[in-house]
Each structure stands twice: as structure tokens, then as C-alpha cells.
Amino acid sequence: MYPENFRYTKEHEWVSVEGETGTVGITDHAQAELGDIVYVDLPKVGAHIEQGKSLGSVESVKAVSDIYSPVSGEVVAINTDLADHPEKLNTDPHGDAWLVKIKLGNPGEVQNLMTSADYLSYVGAEK
Amino acid sequence: MIDKVTPHITQNEPLLFERSSPGKKAYQLPELDVPEVDAAEALGAENVRAEIAGFPEVSEVEAIRHFTRLSTWNFAIDYGMYPLGSCTMKYNPRINEQAARTEGLAWAHPYQPEALAQGCLEVMATLEAALAEITGMDAVTLQPAAGAHGELTGILLIRALLEKRGNPRKKILIPDSAHGTNPATAAIAGYAIENIKSSETGVLDVAALEQIVNEDVAALMVTNPNTLGVFENNIAHAAEILHGKGAMLYMDGANMNALVGIARPGDFGVDVMHLNLHKTFSTPHGGGGPGAGPVAVKKVLEPFLPAPRLKKSGKRWAWDYRRKHSIGRVKAFYGNFGVLIRALAYILAHGGPGLRNATMDAVLNAVYIRKRLEAYFDLPYQSPNMHEVVFSDDRQAAKGVRTGDFAKRLIDYGFHPYTVSFPLIVHGAMMIEPTETEGKREIDQFIDAMISIAKEVETDPQLVKTAPHLTRASRVDETTAARKPILRWKPA
Numbered sequence: 001m002y003p004e005n006f007r008y009t010k011e012h013e014w015v016s017v018e019g020e021t022g023t024v025g026i027t028d029h030a031q032a033e034l035g036d037i038v039y040v041d042l043p044k045v046g047a048h049i050e051q052g053k054s055l056g057s058v059e060s061v062k063a064v065s066d067i068y069s070p071v072s073g074e075v076v077a078i079n080t081d082l083a084d085h086p087e088k089l090n091t092d093p094h095g096d097a098w099l100v101k102i103k104l105g106n107p108g109e110v111q112n113l114m115t116s117a118d119y120l121s122y123v124g125a126e127k
Numbered sequence: 128m129i130d131k132v133t134p135h136i137t138q139n140e141p142l143l144f145e146r147s148s149p150g151k152k153a154y155q156l157p158e159l160d161v162p163e164v165d166a167a168e169a170l171g172a173e174n175v176r177a178e179i180a181g182f183p184e185v186s187e188v189e190a191i192r193h194f195t196r197l198s199t200w201n202f203a204i205d206y207g208m209y210p211l212g213s214c215t216m217k218y219n220p221r222i223n224e225q226a227a228r229t230e231g232l233a234w235a236h237p238y239q240p241e242a243l244a245q246g247c248l249e250v251m252a253t254l255e256a257a258l259a260e261i262t263g264m265d266a267v268t269l270q271p272a273a274g275a276h277g278e279l280t281g282i283l284l285i286r287a288l289l290e291k292r293g294n295p296r297k298k299i300l301i302p303d304s305a306h307g308t309n310p311a312t313a314a315i316a317g318y319a320i321e322n323i324k325s326s327e328t329g330v331l332d333v334a335a336l337e338q339i340v341n342e343d344v345a346a347l348m349v350t351n352p353n354t355l356g357v358f359e360n361n362i363a364h365a366a367e368i369l370h371g372k373g374a375m376l377y378m379d380g381a382n383m384n385a386l387v388g389i390a391r392p393g394d395f396g397v398d399v400m401h402l403n404l405h406k407t408f409s410t411p412h413g414g415g416g417p418g419a420g421p422v423a424v425k426k427v428l429e430p431f432l433p434a435p436r437l438k439k440s441g442k443r444w445a446w447d448y449r450r451k452h453s454i455g456r457v458k459a460f461y462g463n464f465g466v467l468i469r470a471l472a473y474i475l476a477h478g479g480p481g482l483r484n485a486t487m488d489a490v491l492n493a494v495y496i497r498k499r500l501e502a503y504f505d506l507p508y509q510s511p512n513m514h515e516v517v518f519s520d521d522r523q524a525a526k527g528v529r530t531g532d533f534a535k536r537l538i539d540y541g542f543h544p545y546t547v548s549f550p551l552i553v554h555g556a557m558m559i560e561p562t563e564t565e566g567k568r569e570i571d572q573f574i575d576a577m578i579s580i581a582k583e584v585e586t587d588p589q590l591v592k593t594a595p596h597l598t599r600a601s602r603v604d605e606t607t608a609a610r611k612p613i614l615r616w617k618p619a
Contacts (some may be wrong), residue, residue, distance in 0.1 A: 038606060
């Protein structure tokens with residue numbers, strides 16, 4: 001369910017690191033809690049993002065929620081496909097529906113995040 | 128297939144544009160009794176049009192039926208209980224309407240000379256004084272048109288004061304149980320927002336507050352009682368912490384229905400707050416507006432209030448426009464005057480003891496609902512509640528039935544739904560606020576409906592998941608409507 005090569009936040013985002021770049025998305029648990037997602041607001045390419053700060057928001061039929069960045073750095077790509085197909089966040093949150101790619105400013109930060117096993121027990125404990 | 132006449136209750140109604148047929152009209156002008164002027168000549172041909180494209184053309188009876196039918200599709204407090212938590216949907220007494228229709232008030236013109244508007248000015252001055260007394264504050268502006276508008280006005284007052292002191296500061300602190308308008312207000316006023324997590328008992332975590340408050344913090348925005356309906360019993364301590372660092376305490380007055388006549392925010396350290404006259408003071412609310420969101424302040428903020436201010440010179444009321452520290456107007460003229468009259472009528476009709484009784488009944492009703500329903504629903508925060516109670520759908524979610532399904536099934540039982548999925552700190556929130564309006568029989572009917580639905584969840588969850596069954600339309604596709612909206616006003 002939760003890929004082992006990803007790292008996870010308490011706010012239900014994931015990051016997958018390859019070289020100097022981290023791909024960021026929201027977790028399957030997050031999409032299930034949000035319900036049908038209807039709109040995604042992403043930062044511009046080139047924006048500087050800090051770990052734990054908002055990098056955008058997702059809007060579902062229930063609520064608008066901030067996305068908190070799992071890592072710091074510069075946004076090098078955003079998933080423009082989501083503008084027309086926000087529903088992909090409900091069907092493939094760990095794959096096709098990634099949100100942004102960030103050039104890591106501080107690769108060590110990833111160590112502060114949860115492993116998939118930690119995250120699984122975290123969402124199990126959370127109501 | 129023939130076009131059948133359907134019984135009224137299930138009748139569907141097309142758009143007025145779809146009813147249009149060229150040449151129909153619902154007016155007849157009298158014969159011209161002055162010399163005719165050529166409009167093109169008088170105004171210039173480019174300013175004259177022969178027709179308004181796409182404008183609906185219908186007869187008088189068609190227009191009347193259209194809007195009358197639509198009006199009956201609505202739910203209103205005059206039809207039944209409206210337990211929408213956080214909204215205080217109380218009954219609007221008819222005495223308020225009578226007062227607002229008093230000829231001299233209803234027909235007053237905002238440009239009427241002050242000498243001929245003394246009655247209107249006295250209505251406003253009396254209301255300002257009454258609200259100041261109820262809140263324990265020093266001065267009140269009646270200009271803001273609604274709650275969120277009052278919030279923005281209040282935070283702009285704080286910014287003006289802090290700017291005058293030399294530093295407007297950077298941040299506003301907001302608990303995670305807050306109304307969404309609070310962070311929106313802070314952002315529009317140019318502040319960064321920092322969230323504070325609620326404690327395990329659902330109130331402000333004062334230890335956490337003490338850690339966060341520094342010279343960057345302009346204010347804490349807090350709702351009291353909070354959105355769980357729980358009184359913030361550490362509020363005076365929180366005020367001390369803020370004041371110690373030169374920050375202010377803003378109170379969102381959305382839940383004043385639990386405090387009027389019992390406790391005064393001015394006495395527990397609040398510097399500035401707004402009131403929703405359309406909630407607490409029984410003026411029409413929700414679609415029927417307009418509302419009013421007066422702001423009450425302590426003396427230190429008074430110089431910054433929106434201009435003009437009422438002042439008495441001799442025996443007469445006058446507007447004082449020369450207010451050099453004022454943040455300026457926040458609304459044309461003097462606020463939504465018709466709403467102000469209704470609120471004053473409500474306050475005067477009740478008097479102090481009456482307002483206090485209303486508050487106690489509002490709390491009693493909510494506590495009664497809690498006691499009768501807590502055997503059937505999960506209650507995530509056990510602290511004593513005041514005017515509203517927040518359950519969670521945890522027990523029913525096991526059967527796949529969520530708070531929104533419950534709300535839709537309530538419609539079949541003849542009640543307006545409670546507030547769904549708010550506050551966000553409660554998973555699957557069911558937020559119920561009966562107000563003092565309802566008597567025991569109505570409340571028992573509501574409780575019985577909730578219990579009956581809880582039993583349906585056990586025996587036939589599908590019945591609840593597909594509700595409502597007794598309405599003209601059942602579930603609409605909200606998701607597609609939001610993802611692929613088709614916005615138009617003309618017939619397709």
C-alpha cells in the first residue's frame with residue numbers, strides 16, 4: 001500500500017528521493033479522507049519551499065486543505081496534468097498524481113520523516 | 128408523450144429564461160403625458176439599445192408563480208427546526224419585522240439631513256450602547272455588513288494600533304478549531320497565520336500559547352465558546368500572556384448565544400470582537416440576509432474605528448467625520464440599517480433578564496440533546512458543552528454511513544441537517560445547535576429522528592446512504608459539478 005522507498009509526513013504527504021530531486025505527493029490515506037478531489041493549487045516552478053510549510057492546496061467536495069512540503073528546496077517541475085484531471089489524485093496518489101518535484105536544499109531532512117512501516121502504524125493509530 | 132401537470136410538491140421548475148416567449152411582458156406603462164424625446168438624440172445613439180439580448184420575457188402570473196414555487200423549495204426556520212451548528216438559526220420574532228417596517232425608519236434616506244434623521248441616529252446610538260453593555264466593551268461600530276466583514280474590520284483596527292505604536296507585527300495565531308473565516312481574515316489583513324493545536328479536552332492549549340507568543344505576534348483570534356461548544360476556561364490567562372508581549376486578543380463572536388447576559392468578553396480580557404446580529408440577535412440569516420457584524424472594542428482601539436462616528440452635541444445626534452486615526456469607512460453609509468432596527472427590537476423586547484433566559488435555554492437545549500444522544504453517538508470531547516454539541520460519526524462509519532449521509536436522511540424526517548464535517552478537529556463531525564427557539568416537543572422529535580436513523584444504520588444502511596428519498600431531487604453529482612462546472616445564464 002505505502003511504497004517502502006517513500007518517506008512520509010504526519011500531514012499525509014510523501015516524498016520519493018532520486019539523486020538530488022524529491023518527488024512529492026499526498027498519500028492514499030489523505031485522498032481517502034479528503035474524498036473526491038476537484039481542484040489542486042500548486043506553486044510555480046522556481047518557487048522556494050521550506051519543509052513543513054504550505055506548498056499549495058487540494059480542494060475536495062468537503063474542504064480545502066494545505067499541502068505541507070516534506071522537504072525544503074526549489075520547485076523544478078509541477079504536475080500540470082492535475083489541472084484538468086484532479087480525479088487522478090483519488091485513483092493514483094502514489095504514482096501518476098505526483099504534485100511537484102523539488103531540488104533538495106537539505107537532503108538530510110528526509111531522515112526526519114516516517115518510513116512506510118511507521119506511517120502505516122501512524123494512520124492505524126489515528127482515527 | 129404529453130406534457131402533464133404535476134402535483135405541486137413534485138413539480139419541477141425550469142429557469143425563467145426557459146419560460147421566455149418573445150413579446151410577453153408583465154407591465155403596462157401609462158400613456159405619455161409629456162412631450163416625447165428621442166432617446167438617441169438626447170443620449171447619443173451609441174448609448175441606446177433596441178433590446179436586451181437573452182432577457183426573459185414572461186407574463187406577470189408566470190413571474191409570480193416561478194418565484195413563489197422556488198420559494199417553497201427552501202427550508203426555513205418558519206417551517207421547522209434548523210439545528211445547523213455554529214450558525215445559531217433562531218426564530219426571527221415578528222415584532223422585529225414590525226419595528227423595521229415603521230414608516231419613518233423604513234423610508235429614511237441615508238442622505239436625509241441629520242436634523243430630520245434624529246430617530247434613526249438614536250436607534251443606532253441605543254444599539255451601540257446596548258451591545259457595548261452586553262459585551263463589556265467600551266465602543267461599538269455598526270458598519271460591518273456580516274461576521275467575516277467584522278473580523279476584517281477588527282483585525283485592521285489591531286493593525287492600525289500596532290502601526291501607531293511603531294510595528295504592525297507579522298503573525299496572527301489561530302486555534303485549529305477555528306472558523307475558516309479567521310485565517311482568511313488574517314491573510315487579507317496582511318498577516319501570516321500560525322495554527323495552535325487544541326488540547327486533548329478541546330480547548331486552547333495555554334502552555335503552547337505561552338511558547339509561541341513573541342514580539343512578532345499581533346493577536347490571537349479565538350472563538351469563545353469554541354466550535355466544540357466548549358467554554359475556553361483559560362481565556363483570561365491567555366489574554367494575560369498576549370498582553371504581556373504587547374499582542375491583542377480578538378474574539379470571534381459567532382457563539383455569543385452561549386454568553387449573552389451571563390459572561391462579558393470585555394471582562395475576560397478580550398480587546399476587540401465582532402457580533403453577528405443575524406445569529407445572536409435574531410435577524411434573518413442565510414440567503415435571506417443581509418446580516419450585520421458590529422465590532423466592539425476596548426478604549427485603546429476606539430480612535431481607529433471606522434468613520435463617521437455618532438456623537439451627541441447638546442440634545443442632538445450628529446455624525447463626526449473628523450477622525451484622524453480612523454481606518455476609514457468599511458461600508459457605504461452606516462451599515463445595514465434595517466438589520467440594526469431588528470436587533471434593537473429584539474434586545475429591548477427581551478430586556479436583560481429575557482436575554483439571560485434565552486441564553487440559558489439555548490444551553491439547556493443543547494445539553495439535553497447531548498444527554499439523550501450520547502448513548503447512540505461517539506462524543507470525542509467530553510468537556511461540558513454550552514449552546515451546541517459535536518458528535519462524531521465513528522460508530523456509524525463502521526457500517527459505511529458517514530455524517531453527510533445522516534444529514535441527508537434527516538431531511539426525510541423533516542429537519543434541516545446539522546452542520547456536517549465541522550469543526551475539522553472532529554473526524555466526521557455532526558455539529559448540532561438547537562438554539563433557545565425550540566421547545567421540548569420539537570427537540571424530542573429531532574432526537575427521536577436521530578435515534579431512528581442510527582437504528583436504520585444497523586438494519587438497512589443502504590436506506591441512509593441513498594437518502595433523501597422524499598425530496599424533489601435526491602443526491603446531485605457534486606463532484607462533477609465542481610470538477611467540470613458549466614456556468615451560464617442563457618438557455619443552452
